Amino acid sequence: MYTSALIIAALCFVATSYAGDESQAIITKYENDIKPDGSYNYEYGTSNNIQAQESGVGSVYAAGSYQYTAPNGENIQLEYTADVNGYQPKGNHLPTPPPIPDYILKALAYIEAHPFTRIQLKK
Template identity: 55%
Template sequence: MFRYVLVASAILACAYAAATYSPDGSAYITKIGSDIQPEGNYNYQYETSNGIAAQESGIGGNHANGAFSWYSPEGQLVQISYLADENGYQPQGALLPTPPPIPAEILRSLEYIRTHPQYVDQDYRRPALKRLIG
């Protein structure tokens, strides 16, 4: 009886290990480099054995641009590049979602608004109390 329990436990342990095995768990760094200057300029880059890579350069606290990439579970290379500055983080890549196109009716109405300026009543611009007093 003990033998059967021992064999069944060994089979279950092997099945569990095979189901949870990840080749990414044994990935290692194949390339790495960095440079930091006293003026605040910096850059770094790295690559791993499983295809993950990243690089960035910039001026500390002011500006940075870089890119990173990896392989999806389907084997597709995913690449993202970015710029970070006073306008915020601005990523670009084929994987990132994009907004749907603006419908033609909305574009026509925006063009109409642009070409036909609105009339602004001068009385409307004065404070409400002055309008009441006259």
């Protein structure tokens, strides 16, 4: 449940910091369903094109997405899951690590192809 609260807070921050007059934005869609077994889902949309949805089970698992238009005009879309493996966001706007250089890949392949015997030091 904390994940959904954080996302809602982040989206509210984005909505308030958006360049232009967002003070007149209204909620155009809102659905919220909480079941006795702890599962839930919600979805909402606003007149300034913020869309979000999430479903999950208590504090065990959550999956969802949100999208909005950034102040620079870029369409931001993010999908995520949160479970025992942590929070895992996916989006084209997120930074990615550089590719591993060829010489490192060749060195790793060599090490894997030529295992060494472990040396036991005596006291």
